[in-house]
Amino acid sequence: MNTRESTTPSSPARTLADPDTPFAVVDVHTVRRNVARLRDRADRLAVTLRPHVKTAKSLDVAALLHSGTPYPVTVSTLAEAEAFADGGYTDITYAVGIDPHKLPRVVALLRRGVALRVLLDSAEQASCVAEASRQAGIPVPAQIEIDCDGHRGGLKPDDPALLTIGRVLHDAGCLDGVLTHAGESYFAYTAEEQRLAAKNERDTAVAAAERLRAAGLPVNVVSVGSTPTAHAAEDLTGVTELRAGNYVFFDLVMAGLGVCRAEDIALSVVVTVIGHRPECGWIMTDGGWMAMSRDRGTAAQPQDQGYGLVTDLAGHLVPGLVMSAASQEHGTLTARDGAALPDLPVGTRLRILPNHACATAAQHRGYHIVDGSRPGGPAPAIEAFWERVTGW
Amino acid sequence: MNTRESTTPSSPARTLADPDTPFAVVDVHTVRRNVARLRDRADRLAVTLRPHVKTAKSLDVAALLHSGTPYPVTVSTLAEAEAFADGGYTDITYAVGIDPHKLPRVVALLRRGVALRVLLDSAEQASCVAEASRQAGIPVPAQIEIDCDGHRGGLKPDDPALLTIGRVLHDAGCLDGVLTHAGESYFAYTAEEQRLAAKNERDTAVAAAERLRAAGLPVNVVSVGSTPTAHAAEDLTGVTELRAGNYVFFDLVMAGLGVCRAEDIALSVVVTVIGHRPECGWIMTDGGWMAMSRDRGTAAQPQDQGYGLVTDLAGHLVPGLVMSAASQEHGTLTARDGAALPDLPVGTRLRILPNHACATAAQHRGYHIVDGSRPGGPAPAIEAFWERVTGW
Numbered sequence: 018m019n020t021r022e023s024t025t026p027s028s029p030a031r032t033l034a035d036p037d038t039p040f041a042v043v044d045v046h047t048v049r050r051n052v053a054r055l056r057d058r059a060d061r062l063a064v065t066l067r068p069h070v071k072t073a074k075s076l077d078v079a080a081l082l083h084s085g086t087p088y089p090v091t092v093s094t095l096a097e098a099e100a101f102a103d104g105g106y107t108d109i110t111y112a113v114g115i116d117p118h119k120l121p122r123v124v125a126l127l128r129r130g131v132a133l134r135v136l137l138d139s140a141e142q143a144s145c146v147a148e149a150s151r152q153a154g155i156p157v158p159a160q161i162e163i164d165c166d167g168h169r170g171g172l173k174p175d176d177p178a179l180l181t182i183g184r185v186l187h188d189a190g191c192l193d194g195v196l197t198h199a200g201e202s203y204f205a206y207t208a209e210e211q212r213l214a215a216k217n218e219r220d221t222a223v224a225a226a227e228r229l230r231a232a233g234l235p236v237n238v239v240s241v242g243s244t245p246t247a248h249a250a251e252d253l254t255g256v257t258e259l260r261a262g263n264y265v266f267f268d269l270v271m272a273g274l275g276v277c278r279a280e281d282i283a284l285s286v287v288v289t290v291i292g293h294r295p296e297c298g299w300i301m302t303d304g305g306w307m308a309m310s311r312d313r314g315t316a317a318q319p320q321d322q323g324y325g326l327v328t329d330l331a332g333h334l335v336p337g338l339v340m341s342a343a344s345q346e347h348g349t350l351t352a353r354d355g356a357a358l359p360d361l362p363v364g365t366r367l368r369i370l371p372n373h374a375c376a377t378a379a380q381h382r383g384y385h386i387v388d389g390s391r392p393g394g395p396a397p398a399i400e401a402f403w404e405r406v407t408g409w
Numbered sequence: 410m411n412t413r414e415s416t417t418p419s420s421p422a423r424t425l426a427d428p429d430t431p432f433a434v435v436d437v438h439t440v441r442r443n444v445a446r447l448r449d450r451a452d453r454l455a456v457t458l459r460p461h462v463k464t465a466k467s468l469d470v471a472a473l474l475h476s477g478t479p480y481p482v483t484v485s486t487l488a489e490a491e492a493f494a495d496g497g498y499t500d501i502t503y504a505v506g507i508d509p510h511k512l513p514r515v516v517a518l519l520r521r522g523v524a525l526r527v528l529l530d531s532a533e534q535a536s537c538v539a540e541a542s543r544q545a546g547i548p549v550p551a552q553i554e555i556d557c558d559g560h561r562g563g564l565k566p567d568d569p570a571l572l573t574i575g576r577v578l579h580d581a582g583c584l585d586g587v588l589t590h591a592g593e594s595y596f597a598y599t600a601e602e603q604r605l606a607a608k609n610e611r612d613t614a615v616a617a618a619e620r621l622r623a624a625g626l627p628v629n630v631v632s633v634g635s636t637p638t639a640h641a642a643e644d645l646t647g648v649t650e651l652r653a654g655n656y657v658f659f660d661l662v663m664a665g666l667g668v669c670r671a672e673d674i675a676l677s678v679v680v681t682v683i684g685h686r687p688e689c690g691w692i693m694t695d696g697g698w699m700a701m702s703r704d705r706g707t708a709a710q711p712q713d714q715g716y717g718l719v720t721d722l723a724g725h726l727v728p729g730l731v732m733s734a735a736s737q738e739h740g741t742l743t744a745r746d747g748a749a750l751p752d753l754p755v756g757t758r759l760r761i762l763p764n765h766a767c768a769t770a771a772q773h774r775g776y777h778i779v780d781g782s783r784p785g786g787p788a789p790a791i792e793a794f795w796e797r798v799t800g801w
Contacts, residue, residue, distance in 0.1 A: 037487070037511050037801060071737060093699075093738045095429070113738045114683035116695050117756050119429050138684050141755040169739050170684045170693050200736070291506035292530050292562045301562050303508050307485075308801075311703035311768055344592070345463060345767055346485045346505045347561050363533040364509050375737055376703055379772070382800055408774055409429060409700075 032396035033330050033387065034366060038289040039308035041381040042368065043073075043403070044332070045081060046389035047283035048265055052082050055247060055264050062253045067091050067110060067240065069262025072375045075384065076104040077403035078265060091260045095122050100406040102131045110134040110240070112196065112260070114162060114170050117145035124153045134193050134238070138162040138172050143182045147189035156190035160238060161229075165221035166214070168200030174225035183234040194238025195229070197222045198260070202245040206274060206319070211249035218246050223255035248276050266374035269322045270314040279326060279334060284378060285368035287330070287385075288348060290361050300361055302340075302348040304369060309343060310376035324348065325369040330396050332368060332389065335359060340369050366396075378405065424788040425722050425779065426758060430681040431700035433773040434760065435465075435795070436724070437473060438781035439675035440657055444474050447639060447656050454645045459483050459502060459632065461654025464767045467776065468496040469795035470657060483652045487514050492798040494523045502526040502632070504588065504652070506554060506562050509537035516545045526585050526630070530554040530564050535574045539581035548582035552630060553621075557613035558606070560592030566617035575626040586630025587621070589614045590652070594637040598666060598711070603641035610638050615647035640668050658766035661718060665710040671718060671726065676770060677760040679722070679777075680740060682753050692753055694732075694740040696761060701735060702768035716740065717761040722788050724760060724781065727751060732761050758788075770797065 033042060059066035070079055071093035079101070082088065089108040092098045098109050099122070107130060115123070115135040126133045137143055137159055150156045161182055164171030172179050186192035199218035205211045218241045226236040241253070242260030244267075253259065266284040267277040288304030306324070315322040324340040327350060337356020342349035348369070352358045361367070371377035378384075383404040387397040425434060451458035462471055463485035471493070474480065481500040484490045490501050491514070499522060507515070507527040518525040529535055529551055542548045553574055556563030564571050578584035591610035597603045610633045618628040633645070634652030636659075645651065658676040659669040680696030698716070707714040716732040719742060729748020734741035740761070744750045753759070763769035770776075775796040779789040 037514070038508065039801060113695060114693065116430065116681045116683050118681065122429070139755055142683075145755075164686075167689065169691075169734075169736060169741060170686065289508040289510065291508050291534075294556075294562070297559065299561075301506065303505060306704075306768065307771060311705070311765075312698075313703070342561075344561060349561060363531055363537075373703075376698065379699060409431060 032398050033287055033385070034396040035399070036385060038287050038366065039304040040287050041378065041384050042285050042287055042387055043078065043266070043384040044283050044387050044389045047281060048078065048081050051264050051267060051277070051281055051283060055261060058248065059259050062250060062259065064253050064256055065089060065258040067258045067260050068265065069093070069112070069260050070097060070101065072262045072266055072378060074378070074406040075403050076100065082265070089258065091262065094409045095119055096408045097406050098126060098133055102126055102129060108132045110136070110160070110196070112136055112198070114138060115142055115146065117142065120145065120149040120157065123157055124149060124155060127153070127155045127157065132158060134158040134160055136160050136162050136196055137182070138170050140178060140182055140185065143185040146191055147185055150189050150191055158193035159186050159191045160194045160196040160240065161225070163195050163197040163222055163225045165197045165218045166199055166201040168198065171197065174221055174228060179225060179228060180232050180234070183229045183232065187234045192234060192236065194236050194240060195222055195225045196238070196240040199241070199243045199246045202243050203270065203274070204317070205245060208249065208275065211245045211274070212251060215246035215250035218243070219250065219253055219256055226255065244271060245274055245276050263374055266378065268374040269326060269370055269372050270318070273315050273318040273320055273322070279370060282370045284374045285328065285370050286377065287366055287368050290363055290365040290367070292363065295358070298351050298358060300350040300358065302350060302367065303346060304348045305346045306343040307345050308380055309340070309348070309369060309371060310373065310380050312371070312373035312376035314372040322372060325371050328368045328370065330366045330368060331393065335367070381405065382407070424790050425679055425777070426788040427791070428777060430679050430758065431696040432679050433770065433776050434677050434679055434779055435470065435658070435776040436675050436779050436781045439673060440470065440473050443656050443659060443669070443673055443675060447653060450640065451651050454642060454651065456645050456648055457481060457650040459650045459652050460657065461485070461504070461652050462489060462493065464654045464658055464770060466770070466798040467795050468492065474657070481650070483654065486801045487511055488800045489798050490518060490525055494518055494521060500524045502528070502552070502588070504528055504590070506530060507534055507538065509534065512537065512541040512549065515549055516541060516547060519545070519547045519549065524550060526550040526552055528552050528554050528588055529574070530562050532570060532574055532577065535577040538583055539577055542581050542583055550585035551578050551583045552586045552588040552632065553578070553617070555587050555589040555614055555617045557589045557610045558591055558593040560590065563589060566613055566620060571617060571620060572624050572626070575621045575624065579626045584626060584628065586628050586632060587614055587617045588630070588632040591633070591635045591638045594635050595662065595666070596709070597637060600641065600667065603637050603666070604643060607638035607642035611642065611645055611648055618647065636663060637666055637668050655766055658770065660766040661714045661762055661764050662706040662710070665707050665712055665714070671762060674762045676766045677720065677762050678769065679758055679760050682755055682757040682759070684755065687750070690743050690750060692742040692750065694742060694759065695738060696740045697738045698735040699737050700772055701732070701740070701761060701763060702765065702772050704763070704765035704768035706764040714764060717763050720760045720762065722758050722760060723785065727759070773797065774799070
């Protein structure tokens with residue numbers, strides 16, 4: 018997976034003008050700035066930062082987050098856990114409720130010396146984890162998922178099942194902690210709402226931990242996080258670690274929430290103009306939903322950004338131009354807010370900033386890497402090609 | 410790419426109960442039925458069928474469409490063209506407007522003896538194709554894209570540019586034909602609307618061809634097609650070939666249009682129940698948008714099917730159950746139409762039928778293959794694992 022030295026197999030490409038389009042680009046200068054911002058916040062809040070690697074799914078991108086020493090990470094699949102274990106990461110939280118069928122792979126990672134922590138919210142799962150631990154002779158560290166905002170899974174902190182599950186895990190030596198995720202913060206449109214979401218996320222996780230402790234069930238980890246709440250939290254007393262993933266790349270959904278600016282978006286997709294329909298007000302490109310994903314996260318926001326905003330190859334926004342429609346391999350660009358459709362001949366290359374970095378990144382097997390801190394002409398130099406972890 | 414003998418690298422899986430979820434499944438029995446249906450239509454309409462391989466992107470699936478002899482295909486990327494050329498296919502239409510930067514790869518395929526036909530709708534592209542042909546000493550066969558319904562690219566048949574472009578191509582020995590795609594037929598909700606869309610698609614393509622011929626510009630290929638119009642066309646006089654892609658797998662969008670039934674959908678995704686939120690009416694699974702894609706094509710239809718309908722592992726619909734929401738690796742199932750939420754314990758495996766087969770298939774590196782014609786128990790046997798072509 019670690020292919021820092023290569024570009025694409027077929028081309029010795031040197032700038033963004035060279036590889037055939039569409040392709041994904043990551044600006045490491047922007048990543049470094051985003052990463053430093055949240056690391057500073059975590060330091061001030063006195064919590065461990067446990068980045069979620071599900072957005073970039075890249076050992077190379079993950080290496081930008083530290084100085085040579087693997088650190089705690091969160092993963093969304095066992096394939097990520099296995100790839101990051103291969104890359105030397107030894108403290109991994111698999112933050113999707115555990116399917117008991119997957120426990121053999123969890124145990125295999127534990128036997129390799131990887132502290133792989135699983136998540137669950139039912140007595141059925143707790144019994145399976147306890148049984149697998151006994152059979153393997155290794156306790157599987159398990160965190161109880163807590164629901165802080167009705168987003169998806171988890172127990173409310175006052176759910177009677179919390180103590181039942183905690184006891185089953187504790188008796189098997191498996192109880193590791195509690196974890197919550199303020200998924201509804203993606204719909205918190207003001208700084209104040211985001212602060213309240215962060216406070217609620219913290220309060221809920223701490224309440225669950227305190228309830229377990231009051232019942233004599235020791236809790237080590239109290240884990241919270243989402244990209245909006247991680248950037249809004251003011252006090253994380255009682256929390257031990259903060260998770261966030263999207264912030265490494267950011268995207269238009271996060272910009273729409275005010276968590277970042279458009280210029281903080283590190284991921285884009287390079288496309289080429291392949292036609293014009295002036296009578297319809299359309300510029301056609303070779304970047305469709307296969308390159309951008311079908312994600313339309315900004316459709317629910319006050320400013321719908323279509324399939325993405327458009328920049329030139331150097332990364333400067335083209336005012337008023339938006340990718341408004343997509344077929345599999347066709348994109349349609351249109352002008353809005355009274356902007357004139359710019360004159361972009363066939364062959365012109367553009368970059369599209371995505372709605373949702375996690376979804377757009379997943380459409381590509383890797384990233385062409387540029388460094389926006391280096392002085393460059395209209396087509397930035399490609400420094401490397403970094404592959405993604407795929408599958409489950 | 411051709412890995413008929415293997416299953417996943419890590420597991421000697423034998424039934425759909427074995428591989429870790431989520432994963433994509435294709436029922437070859439259903440594919441064969443879908444393929445025979447359209448082949449019969451094409452035979453009756455006396456046109457060549459040129460399937461679009463962009464949906465399955467698999468040489469193994471493509472092999473189900475013939476009896477050992479490669480046939481004309483349509484592709485959506487040069488990566489598909491190259492993979493199918495490697496697989497012995499020698500007559501390929503690349504049905505996305507050509508980016509001149511990609512012409513070296515086109516010429517390389519032509520030099521290998523592959524009749525790779527490109528598409529264009531501008532004088533700029535025609536000049537580039539003519540120039541590349543002269544430089545290479547091989548004419549690049551080019552088709553002029555015709556717009557029949559305002560869907561995306563193409564020229565209206567009466568556009569003055571049609572003859573200009575035709576002349577440039579003809580003079581360089583490149584003029585191969587005309588091609589149109591009734592993309593708006595995806596919004597034709599009655600059989601009559603679909604018949605009219607098919608008639609309009611045919612009439613428009615033939616009108617463009619006749620106009621070129623009247624100007625002394627010979628046209629060989631008159632190509633039409635989309636899955637809805639291919640199944641609705643009653644007369645294709647003047648048309649030489651019919652394209653369609655989605656029909657190999659079909660999906661809920663096509664079922665919503667009445668082009669197929671739910672039981673004709675050959676692609677599904679196997680997921681596992683990982684939790685319950687009875688107070689919310691939710692069953693949680695480990696199949697989110699990473700496994701299904703973000704495509705919500707049925708949202709625009711009279712019956713919105715969420716992220717997909719649910720079947721048991723044997724493929725029988727679970728009445729009233731729908732995948733109504735998705736996070737990256739979480740799916741939410743809910744009951745509708747007053748149906749009771751079924752009792753599906755943690756660990757239960759289900760299959761999700763997709764909105765849009767092209768988009769869902771693209772989230773997976775390949776397909777576990779089952780054969781619905783064989784008598785089976787609750788968990789069908791896995792016959793093979795077939796890989797997909799990826800990238801551009």
